[in-house]
Amino acid sequence: MTLGLTINALAVTAASGRMLLDVPKLHLAPGSCLGVRGPSGAGKSTFLFSLAGLIENASGAVTWGETNLLQMPAGARAAFRRRSVGMVFQDFLLFEELSASANAALSGAYSDPAHQKAIESKAEEVLTRLGISHGARTVDSFSGGERQRVAIARALASDPAVILADEPTASLDRKTADALIDDLLALVRDTGKTLVAVSHDPAVYTRMDRVIEIVDGRIATDEAAR
Amino acid sequence: MNPLGPLYRAIEWMPIAAQDAVVLLVLLLPALVVGGLVIFGYRPFSLVRAMLWRFRWTNLLFIGLIAVSVGIGVGLIAQERGLRQGTARAADPFDLIVAAPGSEITMLFAAVYLQPSDVPLLSGDTYQSIATAENVSLAAPIAFGDSYNAYPIVGSTPQFVTHMSPALVEGAMFRGHADAVIGSGVDLTIGATFTPAHGVGDAVEHDAHAQFKYTVVGRMQPTGSPWDRSIVVPVEAVWEVHGLANGHAPERADQLGPPFDPDYFPGTPAVLVSAEQLYANYALRAQFQTAETMAFFPGAVLASLHGLMGDVRQVMSVMAVITQVLVTTGVLVGLVILMRLFARRLALLRALGAPSRFVFSVVWSYAATLIFIGAVAGVGVGFLAAAIISRVVTAQTDILVNATLSWPEFHLVAGFISLTVLLALVPAFIALSRPVITDLRS
Amino acid sequence: MIRACLIVLALLATTIMAQGTYAHGEAHQDHDDHVVEADGVRATHAWANATTGSTALVYVELENISESAVTLTGAETELAASAQLVGLENTGGELVYTVIPQMPIAAGSKMVLSPNGLAIRLEGLTAPLVHGEHFHIEIALGDVHLDTAVEIESATATQHSHAGHQH
Numbered sequence: 001m002t003l004g005l006t007i008n009a010l011a012v013t014a015a016s017g018r019m020l021l022d023v024p025k026l027h028l029a030p031g032s033c034l035g036v037r038g039p040s041g042a043g044k045s046t047f048l049f050s051l052a053g054l055i056e057n058a059s060g061a062v063t064w065g066e067t068n069l070l071q072m073p074a075g076a077r078a079a080f081r082r083r084s085v086g087m088v089f090q091d092f093l094l095f096e097e098l099s100a101s102a103n104a105a106l107s108g109a110y111s112d113p114a115h116q117k118a119i120e121s122k123a124e125e126v127l128t129r130l131g132i133s134h135g136a137r138t139v140d141s142f143s144g145g146e147r148q149r150v151a152i153a154r155a156l157a158s159d160p161a162v163i164l165a166d167e168p169t170a171s172l173d174r175k176t177a178d179a180l181i182d183d184l185l186a187l188v189r190d191t192g193k194t195l196v197a198v199s200h201d202p203a204v205y206t207r208m209d210r211v212i213e214i215v216d217g218r219i220a221t222d223e224a225a226r
Numbered sequence: 227m228n229p230l231g232p233l234y235r236a237i238e239w240m241p242i243a244a245q246d247a248v249v250l251l252v253l254l255l256p257a258l259v260v261g262g263l264v265i266f267g268y269r270p271f272s273l274v275r276a277m278l279w280r281f282r283w284t285n286l287l288f289i290g291l292i293a294v295s296v297g298i299g300v301g302l303i304a305q306e307r308g309l310r311q312g313t314a315r316a317a318d319p320f321d322l323i324v325a326a327p328g329s330e331i332t333m334l335f336a337a338v339y340l341q342p343s344d345v346p347l348l349s350g351d352t353y354q355s356i357a358t359a360e361n362v363s364l365a366a367p368i369a370f371g372d373s374y375n376a377y378p379i380v381g382s383t384p385q386f387v388t389h390m391s392p393a394l395v396e397g398a399m400f401r402g403h404a405d406a407v408i409g410s411g412v413d414l415t416i417g418a419t420f421t422p423a424h425g426v427g428d429a430v431e432h433d434a435h436a437q438f439k440y441t442v443v444g445r446m447q448p449t450g451s452p453w454d455r456s457i458v459v460p461v462e463a464v465w466e467v468h469g470l471a472n473g474h475a476p477e478r479a480d481q482l483g484p485p486f487d488p489d490y491f492p493g494t495p496a497v498l499v500s501a502e503q504l505y506a507n508y509a510l511r512a513q514f515q516t517a518e519t520m521a522f523f524p525g526a527v528l529a530s531l532h533g534l535m536g537d538v539r540q541v542m543s544v545m546a547v548i549t550q551v552l553v554t555t556g557v558l559v560g561l562v563i564l565m566r567l568f569a570r571r572l573a574l575l576r577a578l579g580a581p582s583r584f585v586f587s588v589v590w591s592y593a594a595t596l597i598f599i600g601a602v603a604g605v606g607v608g609f610l611a612a613a614i615i616s617r618v619v620t621a622q623t624d625i626l627v628n629a630t631l632s633w634p635e636f637h638l639v640a641g642f643i644s645l646t647v648l649l650a651l652v653p654a655f656i657a658l659s660r661p662v663i664t665d666l667r668s
Numbered sequence: 669m670i671r672a673c674l675i676v677l678a679l680l681a682t683t684i685m686a687q688g689t690y691a692h693g694e695a696h697q698d699h700d701d702h703v704v705e706a707d708g709v710r711a712t713h714a715w716a717n718a719t720t721g722s723t724a725l726v727y728v729e730l731e732n733i734s735e736s737a738v739t740l741t742g743a744e745t746e747l748a749a750s751a752q753l754v755g756l757e758n759t760g761g762e763l764v765y766t767v768i769p770q771m772p773i774a775a776g777s778k779m780v781l782s783p784n785g786l787a788i789r790l791e792g793l794t795a796p797l798v799h800g801e802h803f804h805i806e807i808a809l810g811d812v813h814l815d816t817a818v819e820i821e822s823a824t825a826t827q828h829s830h831a832g833h834q835h
Binding site for chain 2: 093096102107116154
């Protein structure tokens with residue numbers, strides 16, 4: 001399954017009243033890859049978390065396929081993320097004391113038993129494809145690149161339609177970062193998933209289909225990648 | 227009074243062990259139900275194990291705190307029961323005590339637990355009427371007042387020694403007026419001689435009986451009572467030492483033990499009376515409840531005291547639970563603080579779309595695991611505490627106390643677990659109320 | 669240590685007993701309710717503790733004012749499946765009530781059934797014993813049968829509310 005994104009009049013304001021994000025309109029085709037760049041503090045992460053339905057005081061419409069996240073209660077938004085969204089973070093956010101396999105199949109702990117099996121086999125499949133052959137080892141002995149691969153496996157294990165990545169290469173060296181983004185894009189494109197990746201790293205956003213630049217909470221540029 | 231009373235009454239048709247097991251389950255039921263509801267459908271334990279391991283030293287400290295508070299609480303309550311059983315066991319040989327009218331409790335202390343006391347004496351005629359009463363199988367004078375090296379010396383008869391210790395572990399019964407049979411814990415050897423001192427404890431006069439010497443001829447079996455530190459001598463000798471007639475007419479002056487001649491009987495503070503049949507003991511008690519004599523069962527006096535201690539026990543139980551709950555609350559507050567360290571991981575779970583109830587179950591299971599391990603370890607600490615306190619109490623009182631944990635303590639621990647795992651819902655709720663994005667970026 | 673414990677408990681006991689005698693001043697009804705006499709045997713102040721359980725102990729003062737000994741053999745009540753004379757016994761440190769098949773009461777003597785001593789044990793109670801109510805019990809002393817009312821005192825009472833009163 002693939003999902004496209006439609007944003008209408010998305011606005012996020014801080015408790016102080018300051019405008020954090022203002023996106024009047026944005027459409028993203030199903031299966032496309034969007035890079036989000038911009039200076040620090042410009043609202044990139046707020047934009048990304050809004051797409052996941054994690055920002056509480058957002059108004060407007062963030063619609064994935066037919067589902068407008070902003071009109072749903074928190075429980076339903078969590079259920080949507082569980083089903084349709086995989087997330088990758090800058091500093092991996094793994095459970096250090098768990099094995100790579102257990103980390104990758106984390107969502108199995110709270111899914112129904114039938115689904116749990118599918119998650120576990122998918123997690124193993126992705127780990128193998130990403131070259132992690134020692135899945136039984138706890139991740140505290142892993143390098144940064146290996147950890148981010150485990151995190152990517154975790155994001156893909158429940159076979160979501162959407163991957164949201166927040167600075168996925170920021171903690172990695174150049175060579176590792178390049179290899180990782182190649183792998184991520186290959187995985188996403190192979191399965192027709194929609195990817196939104198926030199990054200400072202030109203090596204990341206230049207490989208996307210389309211790049212938007214957010215400055216002061218607004219989309220300053222929106223263009224096809226070079 | 228006892229909140230479990232109605233439950234026990236509802237299941238009193240069951241065997242005792244089954245009743246106790248059912249009560250244990252009922253007490254654990256709130257914990258099991260809450261646990262079942264919180265965890266149902268999820269598998270939080272690999273995460274919980276990982277989190278427990280990450281902060282293992284802090285968790286060990288929390289578990290230790292819970293274990294020590296639970297252990298000392300149940301250890302003390304077990305001790306109270308052990309003390310009741312120990313005092314009753316020590317009083318077991320004393321079927322019926324007849325003494326001059328006064329305080330039963332004073333006489334109980336003096337005759338059964340050998341605590342020094344000045345009490346009036348029973349006359350020879352009174353003794354005679356006791357000794358010749360129907361159904362009496364043993365009427366032994368218990369004449370206390372002298373001591374040697376803090377060991378009380380008690381004058382009585384060979385029949386009394388046999389009543390206390392059917393066989394001697396070494397030596398033989400006294401045959402002469404200067405012979406003595408010692409309790410199992412008396413630090414003297416067979417053949418040793420000693421001079422009695424008048425009085426016991428601080429009031430002792432060492433030289434009062436300087437001309438007299440006893441020889442140890444036998445040693446009694448352990449009784450688990452203060453009598454293990456007693457020296458039993460012929461009552462005739464006690465009277466002679468004090469310059470009194472020795473209970474027998476001059477022509478029979480060498481006789482040892484009953485029958486005594488009322489005309490030459492100087493008096494005894496107490497008489498141990500024993501009958502073969504229980505009804506006869508009660509009949510004798512009724513018979514000797516008179517203006518001149520007081521008759522009582524040490525067991526009955528103890529039962530009255532235990533009745534009062536029953537209230538003390540309930541208060542102790544409540545205080546033990548309150549203490550344990552306070553310690554656990556402290557631990558849970560510690561957990562709330564610890565949860566800040568976990569906040570990022572919990573936020574991650576919520577960002578990934580984990581249901582709130584799953585995150586809740588992770589936090590609750592974490593706290594419940596600490597509580598459960600702490601409580602189980604507390605049972606171990608309790609066994610140890612009960613054994614140590616028993617040893618100290620036994621050494622201090624000479625009353626053998628064998629306290630060990632039993633159903634009431636297990637019930638207490640079960641109640642404690644149920645109460646505190648309910649309290650553990652609080653940190654779980656607090657963890658849910660934290661902001662996801664803020665924690666995720668922290 | 670044990671002495672200190674026991675002294676404290678003894679003081680407690682004295683206080684409670686003092687409260688017990690004080691309580692008797694309140695009610696002053698018809699004394700005839702509390703004394704039953706037949707064939708030279710008198711039963712006074714029968715009472716029991718309130719309970720919702722299935723067993724209860726009945727206490728009573730029995731006085732043989734006849735010229736010959738009588739023997740207490742048992743009791744009967746509609747309220748319970750069985751009624752037996754029992755006596756508290758110390759068996760190796762366990763204080764338990766043991767059945768006493770018969771209990772002689774000498775001519776001119778008194779036998780007091782009181783807590784932590786002798787009692788008539790009722791088993792299989794068919795109704796709870798409610799404080800303030802009373803029930804009837806038939807005490808068998810050989811051929812003599814005494815039908816007396818048993819006052820139900822509070823669950824924690826240690827004596828009849830009229831105890832100490834001379835009838």
